[in-house]
Amino acid sequence: MKTIKTSLLTKIAYGVMSASLSLNVLAASDGKVKIGVLADMGGTYADICGKGCVTATEMAIEDFGGEVLGKKIELVSADSQLKPDIASSIARKWVESEDVDTIGGLVSSAVSGAVSKVNLDNKKITLISGSASNSFTTDACNAYNVHWTYNVEAMANGTVKPMVESGKKNWFFITADYSFGHSLESVATTVITEKGGKVVGGVRAPLGTTDFSSYVLQAQASGADVVALANAGNDTVNALKAASEFGLTDQMDIAGLLVFTQNSQAMDPSVAAGMRLTTGFYWDMDDQARQWSARFEERHGGIPSMIHAGIYSATMHYLNSVKAVGTDESEAVIKHMKQNKPNDFFARNAELRGDGRMVHDMLYVEIKKASERKNKNDIYTILKIIPANEAYAPMLPQCDFS
Amino acid sequence: MTTIFGINLFALFGQLLVGLINGSFYALLSLGLAIIFGLLKIINFAQGALYMLGAFCALLALKYLGINYWYALILVPIAVGIVGILMERFLIRPIANEDHLYSLLLTFGLALIIQGAFTHAFGSSGLSYSIPEELKGGIRLPFMYLPNYRAWIIVASIITCVGTWWMIEKTRLGAYLRAGTENPKLMQAFGINVPLLVTLTFGFGVALAGFAGVMAAPVYSVSPDMGSNILIVVFAIVVIGGMGSIGGAIITGLGMGIIEGLTKYFYPEASNTIIFLVMVVVLLLKPAGLFGKEA
Secondary structure, three states: OHHHHHHHHHHHHHHHHHHHHHHHHHHHOOOOOEEEEEEOOOOOOHHHHOHHHHHHHHHHHHHHOOEEOOEEOEEEEEEOOOOHHHHHHHHHHHHHHOOOOEEEEEEOHHHHHHHHHHHHHHOOEEEEEEOOOOHHHOOOOOOOEEEOOOOHHHHHHHHHHHHHHOOOOEEEEEEEOOHHHHHHHHHHHHHHHHOOOEEEEEEEEOOOOOOOHHHHHHHHHHOOOEEEEEOOOHHHHHHHHHHHHOOHHHHOEEEEOOOOHHHHHHOOHHHHOOOEEEEOOOOOOOHHHHHHHHHHHHHHOOOOOHHHHHHHHHHHHHHHHHHHHOOOOHHHHHHHHHHOOOOOOOOOOOEEOOOOEEEOOEEEEEEOOHHHOOOOOOOEEEEEEEOHHHHOOOOOHHHOOO | OOEEOOEEHHHHHHHHHHHHHHHHHHHHHHHHHHHHHHHHOOOOOOHHHHHHHHHHHHHHHHHHHOOOHHHHHHHHHHHHHHHHHHHHHHHHHHHOOOOHHHHHHHHHHHHHHHHHHHHHHHOOOOEOOOOOHHHOOEEEOOOOEEEHHHHHHHHHHHHHHHHHHHHHHHOHHHHHHHHHHHOHHHHHHOOOOHHHHHHHHHHHHHHHHHHHHHHHOOOOOEOOOHHHHHHHHHHHHHHHHOOOOHHHHHHHHHHHHHHHHHHHHHOHHHOOOHHHHHHHHHHHHOOOOOOOOOO
8 A cells, every 4th residue: 555655656746747847848938929917807906907908918919910939929817806826826827837928917016026926936027017016126126027117116206206395394194004005105205304304194094994084184183284195096086085075185285196097087176186196107198198098098998097008018028029039038038128228108218127127207297177177088287207217216236137 | 282191182072073974874884784684684795785886876877867966865775775675576585584694695796796897887996976065165163174064974874863763663664564574474464564564674774775875975986896895894883783773783883983983093003903803892792782682
């Protein structure tokens, strides 16, 4: 009995080993490009990177011509459900047994972190287009991370700096009580103190809080000049609603540190008008952007978020590099991606740095009043273009993989 | 400024009032649930989805039919109530004699379907509904600025809650209803149409969720997941108040709002958890809930 067991075990072990060996051989270079898109298909972030992220990637593949290295480009997509464990097992299945070469989309920093680890183990490129945390190019940096679109530093630099410089020195934070909110708050706090301002108080509100009136009252009592909302999605919308209702907007400025186009559209103009924020992309910024956005809107049924535009741009840059180096082998592709500057309707004055951070010009915008809006998509006035090198923090030497 | 034990009293009053406002919301929502739960013994997990449906109905009625807030306040609960009646008649009744778990699973599934359909149709970012003109602005109290709409929430909710409690506990119709759920066979022998009574009660409980949805539309973001966020809290309130106790649900709703408000002031990180903490303590000390009758 014992011998049977042992031999069975040995067989299984051999089987597993040979299977993984053959997989590795396959993965090394099958010459066929397969892109995976992980998005939030039905959760809080479905509007900013759900089906739209798949559509934008499809558009990039079509615009590229549909094939590269003489073979048709394949696309697979799945719902991360915003759960890191689910995302991680999907990613593992894709890269280890379905020959996926790169995974894009990736909204929510926890999901992106999990996928980035799987990809690092398998030497596959992670095209992060939807997450905010700056950890992918700082404390959790690796040679296969590519972080497109935006991050918390760009948001804080873009929105906080001009306000502190204009004399708004005292700040109060309403922060989403999880890793993203904390990192946004800490990056913003650094900017505030560097510019000579100070943080007079703050509250940590649990994610998904519907009633912010209590926090608004605390902000009111703090005597701050600016109330910063270090949260996202419905949290921001609900916080702003309460702020306007309790008259906070008349006394203090509100700074939304991460507001997506879809959230701005969801807010009542009488409540949100005048709020300033930073974004990586706005559909109406110029002709090139308008043309692409019109095509996207026709297919998707709504204007693109910066994440939608970002994933298109990232995919395009990836495909261009695969074509240029003539292989889908990750090291060669990422090297080319970093050596050649992306340039399209989204990536302006852009560069993919050695740490995988894609820096590009950001926009400082103001939400329009109802009377200024020509149609439902007309929501921002662009106040200023923030140059790429001012928007993003410099590269850390230990994260330079160029 | 007046302070006591280092706490700013004005700020504390503000938090208490805000807590009371939230509490009246909780009371309104838990009332519907307590009626369905307490009288019909149906665990209606779709209550949150129907609350969301109420908010969306108000919004769509304004956008496409030009029905303003005040009419919506009456029409939307009726519409949502009809949805509830259809649900009870065609989905819940066929499994009425099964274990309670069946109705729980059925309504939970329905909630997911309704929520999924709305996410598909309207996206996840939510939509906005303006505060009606008549209730814009606010009153400046010595310790805080009270928006008129929030004051209206307290008034409307207390009227609705007290009215419902009175109807069920003090009128003949309420007596029929309580008797009909206690001993359906005997009541039917007296010539009372118990199944119809059950359907109408379910419809009424659901209509209350629709009403709460209309009340919520102007202050919260109208989004498909607004119901699922609040449902668990409301269930906890019904359990703390004592299953089946209408008055218990109302008083606990108000009380929990205030306790949550104070937590938001002293230790905001725990504000999501405090109600469940209270629930654990109450269940340990008094398993039937604060106002529930021991079985």
